[in-house]
Amino acid sequence: MNIKLLTTNITIVFLCVILLNNLVFAQYNTLWIPDTLTGTTFNLNLHTATKQLVSSGQATNTYAYNTASFWGPTLIMNKDECVQINLTNNLPDTTTTHWHGFHIPAMTDGGPHQPIAPNEVWSPFFKIRNNAATYWYHPHLHTKTTEQVVMGAGGLIIVRDPIEAALPLPRKYGIDDIPVVLTSRRYTTNNQFVTTNSVYGDYMLTNGTPNAQVSLPKQYVRLRILNAEVERAYNLGFSDNRTFYVIGNDGGLLNAPVPVTRMILVTGERVELLVNLGNDPVGTSLDLMAYNAGQPLGFPGGEPNTTGQFGSLLNNTNFSVLHINVAATTSNPITTLPTTLVNNTYWTAADATNTRQINVTGGAPPGTAFTFDNAPYDMEVINQTVNLDAIERWNITNNNVFGHAFHIHDVQFKIVARNNNPASVKNYESGWKDVLYLPRNESVSFVAKFDHFADDMMPYMYHCHFLDHEDGGMMGQFVVTGESICPVSISGTTVTCGGTVVSYTTPPVDSCGVTYTWTVTGGTILNGQGSNQVSVQWNNGATGTVTVEQVAP
Numbered sequence: 001m002n003i004k005l006l007t008t009n010i011t012i013v014f015l016c017v018i019l020l021n022n023l024v025f026a027q028y029n030t031l032w033i034p035d036t037l038t039g040t041t042f043n044l045n046l047h048t049a050t051k052q053l054v055s056s057g058q059a060t061n062t063y064a065y066n067t068a069s070f071w072g073p074t075l076i077m078n079k080d081e082c083v084q085i086n087l088t089n090n091l092p093d094t095t096t097t098h099w100h101g102f103h104i105p106a107m108t109d110g111g112p113h114q115p116i117a118p119n120e121v122w123s124p125f126f127k128i129r130n131n132a133a134t135y136w137y138h139p140h141l142h143t144k145t146t147e148q149v150v151m152g153a154g155g156l157i158i159v160r161d162p163i164e165a166a167l168p169l170p171r172k173y174g175i176d177d178i179p180v181v182l183t184s185r186r187y188t189t190n191n192q193f194v195t196t197n198s199v200y201g202d203y204m205l206t207n208g209t210p211n212a213q214v215s216l217p218k219q220y221v222r223l224r225i226l227n228a229e230v231e232r233a234y235n236l237g238f239s240d241n242r243t244f245y246v247i248g249n250d251g252g253l254l255n256a257p258v259p260v261t262r263m264i265l266v267t268g269e270r271v272e273l274l275v276n277l278g279n280d281p282v283g284t285s286l287d288l289m290a291y292n293a294g295q296p297l298g299f300p301g302g303e304p305n306t307t308g309q310f311g312s313l314l315n316n317t318n319f320s321v322l323h324i325n326v327a328a329t330t331s332n333p334i335t336t337l338p339t340t341l342v343n344n345t346y347w348t349a350a351d352a353t354n355t356r357q358i359n360v361t362g363g364a365p366p367g368t369a370f371t372f373d374n375a376p377y378d379m380e381v382i383n384q385t386v387n388l389d390a391i392e393r394w395n396i397t398n399n400n401v402f403g404h405a406f407h408i409h410d411v412q413f414k415i416v417a418r419n420n421n422p423a424s425v426k427n428y429e430s431g432w433k434d435v436l437y438l439p440r441n442e443s444v445s446f447v448a449k450f451d452h453f454a455d456d457m458m459p460y461m462y463h464c465h466f467l468d469h470e471d472g473g474m475m476g477q478f479v480v481t482g483e484s485i486c487p488v489s490i491s492g493t494t495v496t497c498g499g500t501v502v503s504y505t506t507p508p509v510d511s512c513g514v515t516y517t518w519t520v521t522g523g524t525i526l527n528g529q530g531s532n533q534v535s536v537q538w539n540n541g542a543t544g545t546v547t548v549e550q551v552a553p
Contacts, residue, residue, distance in 0.1 A: 028213035028323050031206060033174040034155065035066070035073045040083050042075050046097070046153060047090040053210055054191040061192055063091065063151035070208035072155030074179060075137070077128050079161035084125040089116040095148055097122070098140035099157070100268065101250055101412070101434045103129045106458035106479070109409055112142040112379060113458060129452070130412075131252035131342075131432070132164035134179075134224040134270045142377065142475075146230055146467040147195045152208065154228055156181065163342055164253060170222040170274070170334050178214065180225045180288075181207050182234060182265075182321055184314060199231040199468050200301055200312035206322050213323035218282055219333035222247075223273045225265060231466040232292075232301035232314075233266040233403070233437070234321065238275075239287040245337060248272030251412035251432030253341045258427045262291060266300065266405040268435040268465035271428075278335055280326040287320040298403040298440030300466065344431065346414040347447040349422075352393035356384065358462075360398040360438070362474075369472040370404070370464065376473035377463075384462075388454040388482025396436075397443040404438045404469065409460040410480070413448035420445070435465055454482035 037043075044066065050059040051069040065072030077083055087097050094117050098110035107114070108124035116122045135157040139148035156179050170176035184201025186194040206212035227234055238244065238261075245257035250270050257274060265271055280286070293316055295302035305311035362371040369376060375383065386392065393416070396406050412432035418424035419442055429436070436444050456479055463475035526543070528534035537543045 028211050029209050031178075031212040031214040031322065032209045034068065034071060034179060034207065036076050036173060037073045038076045040081055042083065042085045044072065044085060044087045044097075044155075045090055046072075046087065046095065048092070049152075051152075051208065053185070053205070053208075054187060058191045060187070061151070063148060063153040065153070065155060070152040070205075071181065072137075072153070074156040074158060074173070076158045076160065076173075079128050079130065079132065079159055082125060082127050084123060086121055086123045087116065088121045089118055091148075092118060093144065093148075094118065094141060095144070095153070096140045097137050098409075099135065099137055100407075101130065101133070101135040101270075102126070102157075103410060103412065103452065105453045106410070106455045106460050109460060110137075111140050111409065111459075111461050115141060128159060130159050132159050132161040133248055133250065133252045133432075134158055134226065134272060135250075136226055136228070136270070138228075140461075142379065143471045146471050149228070149467055150185070150193050150195045150230065154181075156224070156226060158224070167253075167341060168334055168336070168338055169247070170220055172330070176217055176219065176330060176334065177222045178216065178224065179207065180223050180322060181228050182225065182290075183228045183230075184232060184312070186312070197309045199310060199466070200303075200315060201229075201232075202313040204314070204319065204321055211323075212321075213325060215325045215327040216277060217327050217333060218280060218329045219278050219335055220274050220276050220337065223275060223288075224270065225273065226270050227265045227267050229267045230468055231267060232312075233264055233299060233405075234290045234301075235262055235264050235292055235295065236321075237262045237289055237291050239289050239320070242275075242286075244276075245274040246271060246428040247274050247338075247341060249429060249431035250434045252344070254431040255342060255344050256340050257337060258430065260428050263426075263428045264437055266403075266435065266437045266465070267467070268405055268407050269433075269437075274337065276337070277324075277326050278329075282326055282328055285323060285325045288322040288324065289318060290314075290321050291318050292316065293318045296439070298401070300403055300405075346432075347391055347416075347449060348414075349393060349416045349445070349447060351391045352447050353391055354387075355393045355395065358394060358396045358476075360396070360400045360404060360464075360474075363401045366401075370400070370402075370469050370474040372462075372474060372476050375476070377475040377477075379477075381477065382459055382479050383476035384478035386450045386478055386480045388480055389449065389451050391447065391449045393445055393447050395443060395445045396438055398438045399441055401440065403440050404474075405435055405465040406438050406444070406462070407435045407465040408448070408462040409434075410453070411448040411450055413446035415444060415446050417445040419443055450480050454480045456481050 049062045049064040049069045051062050053060045062070045064070050089095050094115050096110050096114050104126040108126050138154040184204050186198050186202045243259050247257050303310050303315050361374045362368050415425050459477035459479045463470045523536045523538040526535040
């Protein structure tokens with residue numbers, strides 16, 4: 001054979017291989033890792049933006065925070081610190097910002113009762129009482145939540161604490177500790193988001209990145225995953241069916257890692273995973289997958305249709321949510337799996353002193369709004385009243401046409417039974433939760449303690465976290481009652497607590513680091529002057545305490 005011809009053929013083959021590799025690489029985009037904000041004061045600017053999400057044509061109009069073009073920065077906070085968040089609304093519409101999963105006073109919760117008008121700044125402050133875990137923030141304006149989240153408004157919150165910090169876990173943000181926000185979008189012909197009459201997207205966005213890929217080191221890595229969809233659930237697993245480990249639920253670490261090959265994550269839920277890449281050769285790859293094909297009737301995203309309000313190109317299919325390339329090991333890698341994590345003491349069914357029954361209603365005929373107990377959401381109606389420090393069991397029953405994601409504000413709960421059977425609770429959902437999956441024709445029971453915060457007037461929410469169901473009225477309100485927490489209301493420098501007027505000379509800020517000067521009407525201060533809590537002897541001879549737990553402007 002002619003040597004020159006052989007050399008030419010080899011060169012052509014080599015060039016073809018390079019071209020093929022470039023084509024394969026071109027199908028992926030590098031996963032965007034949100035910036036972080038740390039400290040005790042967080043300044044957030046919610047604004048309009050654009051992002052080139054479709055490969056050609058017009059850029060997509062979006063909502064974002066600070067310098068991002070979609071989504072917002074990850075806020076990193078420490079347990080027991082007091083934080084203030086200054087949120088400026090530069091959207092053309094009113095919004096709210098809910099601190100999803102946080103145990104904070106109702107007036108700072110960011111639900112429908114804390115609207116932020118255009119060009120207005122909202123500055124809530126509160127003490128971080130939550131355990132180390134992954135939380136998030138997002139709009140919660142009634143009837144507008146779907147639209148504003150679809151446009152891109154939202155962000156993650158990472159809480160750290162000394163117990164988690166002492167564990168041998170990956171925590172190098174963006175290197176071996178990776179935020180993964182899962183959602184999907186449908187586009188109009190000019191590349192704009194479809195925000196109405198469509199609950200499922202046709203194309204994946206992971207951290208706002210289409211066809212996302214990430215390079216992760218050859219060692220244990222930690223994935224902090226949020227389902228930020230309108231309605232779709234994800235049955236997560238890896239393309240090679242490897243075992244991975246659930247180490248944390250919505251509200252904190254589990255007592256020990258739980259090995260799984262599949263796990264379901266519904267809207268609003270978070271999970272922290274450990275994945276061992278230590279046995280994977282550098283240069284190889286695998287995919288984090290949604291194994292959503294063949295799910296039972298009522299699984300959100302399992303519908304067979306590809307078009308229409310409940311259709312999608314991703315429905316009832318298995319698809320990649322993140323392509324992972326294995327890269328070189330980092331310095332000081334985590335190479336072994338911890339056998340234990342934390343020592344949670346959970347509430348049990350026997351601890352509950354009160355039981356509530358919540359029923360999913362509506363939804364039939366198709367197009368009818370879902371509700372709880374046949375009562376569409378009304379901002380003026382309190383659906384449940386809970387006593388301060390009560391430990392309650394809530395039974396949520398879904399004898400209905402579709403699955404749901406039940407979320408409650410203020411508390412982290414422990415799931416104690418599925419279908420009245422404690423053994424049916426999945427191992428990977430054994431920790432503290434604030435969202436639960438409620439399949440069709442099933443019931444779930446949880447136990448929670450409603451402590452620290454009482455306010456007879458300002459409610460918390462419970463609702464389906466399918467954003468379209470929430471906007472459609474599948475939401476209720478509860479108040480926690482009790483006189484040990486102030487304030488019920490505030491006017492100038494006067495706090496009204498249980499009918500007693502308490503005045504102070506300092507600005508209305510958080511109880512941490514503030515010197516209060518108190519005068520009490522109807523009694524005498526015995527001790528505690530200067531702190532956020534004083535002991536009082538009332539004029540009728542009774543004694544008690546008055547506490548400003550949190551005060552918001």
